[in-house]
Amino acid sequence: MKSAVFASLAVTAQATTYTPVLGPVFPRASNLSFSDAFQRLTANLTTTLEYIISSSSESIINSQDTSFALQIFSSDTGAPDVNHTLFQYFYTSPATANASTGVTQVDENTVFRIGSASKLWTVYTLLASAGETSLYDPVTKWVPELQAAAVAAGTNDAVDYVRWEDVTLQELASHLAGMGRDYAFADLALEDPDLASKGFPTLGKNDTPPCGATAACTRAQFFDGITQAHPMAPTSFTPIYSNAAIQILSYALEAITNKTYNALLEEYLFEPLGLNDSYYDVPADNVGIIPGNASTSLWGLSAGDETPAGGLYASIKDLSTVGRSILNNTLLSPATTRRWLKPITHTASLSYSVGTPWEIFSFENVDGRTVDLYSKSGDLGAYSSMTALLPDYNVGFTILAAGEGTTALVAALTDTVANVLIPALEEAAREEANNVYTGTYSAQTNSSLVISIDDGPGLRLEQWISNSVDMFQVIRALNGIDTPDIRLYPTGLQQKRNGCLYQSFRAVFGSLESAGEAIGPVTGSSITWELVDSYKYGNVGVDEFLFELDAGTGGMVSVSPRALRESLQKS
Known part of the structure; x- marks a missing residue:
């Protein structure tokens, strides 16, 4: 058990580095397609993809022989269309356009082999x-x-x-x-x-x-x-x-289950998710992209009992549908999904962990915070695939490629997309949070809160008065911090009641003071997760805040510092 004295010392030692707990620092943005940040992303990403294809100096893609499809999707019901596709890009190589077998134009229904992404579908099933x-x-x-x-x-x-x-x-x-x-x-x-x-x-x-x-x-x-x-x-x-x-x-x-694998796929994945362009057996040539021929590309290879590990076929639309269903808890309970989207073991790389059967890559966000990408790649013959999910934002993307050098292409595209997508999603969430949560909240008991957003993560608490008492002075005394920096982060807990949406946040009591450089990972790592809920008043955390929003309009109504047992209305 960490004592209050230890907690005070630990917080003081954390310097000016922002140290939220793992997870999103703003509520996930809705209506991403209308976000300025996301619109800039789509324009920049299109330009980047066109450059990769056309530039003779690029070694990422053999543009004469290799075709690919890419989709970015959201699980948000406010996305622009029924499929919640936020961005898509299709490239058809000259070799595909002039192919004698298979499709001659890549679109969202073009069937590829997905290789080891089959493993993800097997575990999901x-x-x-x-x-x-x-x-x-x-x-x-x-x-x-x-x-x-x-x-x-x-x-x-x-x-x-x-x-x-x-x-x-x-x-x-x-x-x-x-x-x-x-x-x-x-x-x-x-x-x-x-x-x-x-x-x-x-x-x-x-x-x-x-x-x-x-x-x-x-x-x-x-x-x-x-x-x-x-x-x-x-x-x-x-x-x-x-x-x-x-x-x-x-x-x-x-x-x-006393059922065949093929039957299980049909019953638990293909039918409930409406996967119309996915196959266990080798499909007809006219639905798929076939570089070279069916033999050399391994299009026509029946993987037999190895199919669950790497032999399935799917379109980019179906691949995205599967990813979206995971984020939406379509087939699994939210609790099961949360347990599934966690690491099981490390690899020798600090930024690479393994799940069931996720390949989990840790990216550093603009504020130095870790954002995990849950992915499953696949390679078979002339085909490569990628399914990638960002649970912090309820957004994912998929890539399918066919031709020469597809493994390196899909890896490069994954890094390219993730490196521009994560900051854009963060900025979109920041934009929306600024419109909804910031402002002044007050009550007739001479209590008030002022919330703002700056360049750091989360909602910044600028002023906190309770019954005429400056709560910043209370936090200084509790934590031994001369200059407290109080930030609120969403916990993921929310509930609709009587036409209102209640969202739980927790405060992190950091410091604006500077501190010495870290010696190593022990002195340099965030220990915030050890300190949440350190101080209680009447069995309620001093760091617990509850926002009340109008469930219909999404507008802010009030906020409650729950340990203080009062509700402050937004001005």
Whole structure:
């Protein structure tokens, strides 16, 4: 337990750096398409994309052969159209325009292969059909081949055998099962018949995978091989990307529900979300983009039982629909979605974490605050994809590409979009907050609040009087701060009652005083999350504020510093 004395010392040591808790610092902006900041974004992004395509100095895209589609979407019901698409851009390369098979013009209904973005759809289907509690089951409960392998391995050396009895579905979904990446797929013994001349020993028939070169492995072949593969690490030791883990996860899902994976996709994803351009099996050529031909591009490759890990097909419209449904809690409860949109493990990079099966990248916002991008990329043959969500703003974007060098293109486009989108969304939220929340609030008890917005995060409390007492002096005494800087941040808690919308905020009592440089991450990191709700009055936090808005107009009515038990009307 942190004492009040420790809290005072800790706050004083935090210097002038703004340190809100993790999450948005303004309520999410509605009607983004009407925001000046977002309109500037769309103009700048269009110019940037056109430059990338046309500039001969750019190595990001092979514009003669590679086509792509990009959409930015919002879950906000005030978005400009029924699909809530805020921005979209389509580029059709000359090679696609002159193709003899497939489409010759890329639009929102053009079908691409989405590669490993299939993993996201597989986990989403599991959560929607089997529920999140199933993630904590051991895989041996649902996959008899692994139960048998665990029994057969017994107490054999852990260096040679995966401890299947220790592996949970959660670890499979978040790449923490400690197992290898694939079985048979991209095995050098199948790809290069002349490896003996390159220093590799000649393999016997039983050592060479019997599948994976010209056809996907059957379930029996897959388990015969994967149970003999050496483990990479103990469970939950380090994340190691694994396609095979998601394939096993799909087998477990089928056992839990007693339905095929294909049927589950139709019932829990395709039908309820209206995904009309998404496919499990190879679709007709005329709906998709096919660089080269169906064979060389892998358009026509049936991934078989590996489809849940990387074999699905979708349009940019359907990819965005899936992302929007996650932000909107269409198929899952809000609580389940919030738990899902959290990291499970770190990687060796400070800005890169792993979820279920999210690839989570941390961007630094203009005020130095961390904003997390929850993404899932995918690559297969001539195709690459990206689904990216920004839960702080209820906005996401999707990218599909087909042609040469698509992996690097999608990665570059993701960084490009995120680096301009995040500041624009922040500015749009700031603009709207300035119109709604700032101003003077008062009551007849000689109590008042003055709220403004400056270059820092959140709502700035400029003046706070309660029953003629200057509450800044009270905060100085409580926290030992000579020059308090009080900022209000939304907590995400809100409720509609009797025609009003109530939004909860918490104050962070910072300091405008300067402090010494940080020695390292311990002295340089924000400890605000440890200090929220440090001071209470009658079991109500001194830092708790409740705003009342008119639910119809969105206009501000009042604010209540809840520990002081009074409501101040906006002037």
